Amino acid sequence: MNPNVEPLIIATDLQARAVAIPVACETPISAQLFTINESKSMNSPFYSELGASMSVDDGPNMKAKPLNRVQLIDEEKGEVFSRLEVGDIRCLWAPTRVYGFGDFFNRISTWILLNKEQIISSLTGTFYVRIASIGSNLQFVISPDSFSSKLLVH
Amino acid sequence: MANSIIAGVSPTFGLQGAWMMNILNSILGGKPGMIFGASTYVSVSLIALVMNEGKEYIFYALILSGIMQFIFGLFRLGAIFRLIPFPALHGFSTAMSFIIVLNQVRLARNLPDQVFVRLGFSWQNLLDGTNHGSWYSSSQLLFLGLETAISFGIMVFVDLFFKRRRVPSALIAILICVAIEHGLLRTLTKYRTPSIYSLGEVRTPFVQDIWTQQNFSLPPLTLDTLRKIYVTSLAIFGSNLMENALTQRCLDERTNSHWNVNRTILSNGVATVVTAIFGGFSGSGSVSQSLVLLQGHGVSRLSTFLTGVFTMVFIYFAYDAIKFIPIGAVAGVMLWTVRFLTRVDIICSNIHVFS
Numbered sequence: 001m002n003p004n005v006e007p008l009i010i011a012t013d014l015q016a017r018a019v020a021i022p023v024a025c026e027t028p029i030s031a032q033l034f035t036i037n038e039s040k041s042m043n044s045p046f047y048s049e050l051g052a053s054m055s056v057d058d059g060p061n062m063k064a065k066p067l068n069r070v071q072l073i074d075e076e077k078g079e080v081f082s083r084l085e086v087g088d089i090r091c092l093w094a095p096t097r098v099y100g101f102g103d104f105f106n107r108i109s110t111w112i113l114l115n116k117e118q119i120i121s122s123l124t125g126t127f128y129v130r131i132a133s134i135g136s137n138l139q140f141v142i143s144p145d146s147f148s149s150k151l152l153v154h
Numbered sequence: 155m156a157n158s159i160i161a162g163v164s165p166t167f168g169l170q171g172a173w174m175m176n177i178l179n180s181i182l183g184g185k186p187g188m189i190f191g192a193s194t195y196v197s198v199s200l201i202a203l204v205m206n207e208g209k210e211y212i213f214y215a216l217i218l219s220g221i222m223q224f225i226f227g228l229f230r231l232g233a234i235f236r237l238i239p240f241p242a243l244h245g246f247s248t249a250m251s252f253i254i255v256l257n258q259v260r261l262a263r264n265l266p267d268q269v270f271v272r273l274g275f276s277w278q279n280l281l282d283g284t285n286h287g288s289w290y291s292s293s294q295l296l297f298l299g300l301e302t303a304i305s306f307g308i309m310v311f312v313d314l315f316f317k318r319r320r321v322p323s324a325l326i327a328i329l330i331c332v333a334i335e336h337g338l339l340r341t342l343t344k345y346r347t348p349s350i351y352s353l354g355e356v357r358t359p360f361v362q363d364i365w366t367q368q369n370f371s372l373p374p375l376t377l378d379t380l381r382k383i384y385v386t387s388l389a390i391f392g393s394n395l396m397e398n399a400l401t402q403r404c405l406d407e408r409t410n411s412h413w414n415v416n417r418t419i420l421s422n423g424v425a426t427v428v429t430a431i432f433g434g435f436s437g438s439g440s441v442s443q444s445l446v447l448l449q450g451h452g453v454s455r456l457s458t459f460l461t462g463v464f465t466m467v468f469i470y471f472a473y474d475a476i477k478f479i480p481i482g483a484v485a486g487v488m489l490w491t492v493r494f495l496t497r498v499d500i501i502c503s504n505i506h507v508f509s
Contacts, residue, residue, distance in 0.1 A: 115454075115456055117322075118457040121322050121457055127328060127476060128442070129465050130169065130469070130476065
């Protein structure tokens with residue numbers, strides 16, 4: 001095991017994972033990823049008043065922000081591995097053996113539990129995506145009421 | 155004014171574009187939490203091409219614009235967006251907030267938007283109610299307004315007094331409005347308000363590439379075709395660049411994060427090409443749709459990915475599950491999300507300065 005890597009969450013088996021996950025769930029997922037400062041949107045100075053846009057660098061030498069990874073330890077093998085942080089598509093994907101159906105469903109349920117905010121917000125957003133998409137097509141003079149390929153032109 | 159009906163394409167292609175764009179962008183590295191969808195600017199850019207050359211050319215134009223975006227992102231030319239000043243971003247945000255509000259007004263019209271075909275014609279038509287569309291009846295408008303107000307009020311109440319909630323306020327508002335519409339209004343009275351179903355029942359074929367679709371006979375890939383589409387492609391390229399960059403900056407500021415705009419543009423370029431190949435109308439980042447996710451703390455790449463997946467599921471397999479949602483509920487949600495974009499204090503200070 002690499003002693004230089006400090007584990008954030010140690011989840012090696014079902015019992016340890018069962019302990020670790022509820023602790024992780026204490027903090028809202030959004031707070032783990034980004035801090036959504038509601039006051040920033042509603043009350044506080046905007047953009048730190050002009051300064052923020054000047055500090056943003058998208059130039060040729062700018063590298064994309066690396067994906068956040070969480071260090072984990074597989075105690076059986078004594079190896080350290082990392083996985084993507086909660087909220088990413090492959091978050092909670094761990095390259096370790098699945099110990100039966102229980103472990104499999106435990107991982108699935110844990111994934112859903114950890115990402116429930118993302119899932120529910122996506123579901124909510126989908127309602128508007130449909131309306132916006134159809135509205136945009138209507139602007140493109142397309143008849144909304146059929147699949148018979150009617151295009152209305154004045 | 156004479157109307158002619160010519161063969162065209164279906165709104166299903168817009169919906170196909172919406173889910174494909176979101177899934178591809180979330181995988182290829184677009185801004186997390188940013189929703190991509192059909193863009194008004196793309197639609198407007200394509201109108202002239204369709205009317206002059208024919209509908210078959212739109213997909214080639216979209217593919218060419220996607221290639222342009224890919225090259226732009228590949229060479230990391232996003233640095234030029236540092237030149238966008240704060241007032242421009244603020245103006246974009248404020249203008250988008252007005253557009254979002256006015257878009258909700260459009261939902262009060264039956265068969266709303268053919269009138270938006272010609273620029274400068276829309277507001278006259280919106281006011282006098284002529285040509286292809288009429289306001290809903292007074293009773294429908296009354297209950298539509300009530301549901302919008304209820305949805306808006308629920309959003310305000312939940313957001314202000316239940317800050318540590320797990321369920322997004324938007325979902326709460328929509329569910330309550332569905333219950334009011336179908337549990338009270340339609341059951342106890344003869345009145346009903348327009349729902350998503352009122353926008354038209356859209357039957358969607360599954361994904362098929364444009365070269366094998368029966369609806370189109372694509373022109374040959376020649377220099378003459380390129381000459382016909384390059385101006386439109388440039389317009390789409392420019393509008394997508396600006397909308398992506400400004401949408402991302404808005405989200406960066408509101409989520410207190412930063413994402414490389416080159417990655418967003420590059421991934422959007424690839425997604426545009428792939429989406430157009432499979433017959434979808436591609437677009438760019440949408441502020442209004444992204445704000446709905448932000449409302450529920452959907453700020454990760456997973457939320458973008460799942461929005462694409464849910465959209466695909468709803469249009470192919472579970473359309474019946476969402477067609478009963480009253481439009482007023484969604485309009486109320488959108489009116490409340492406008493607060494993310496509008497800074498009343500800055501507007502007032504600007505008015506004070508100019509006065």
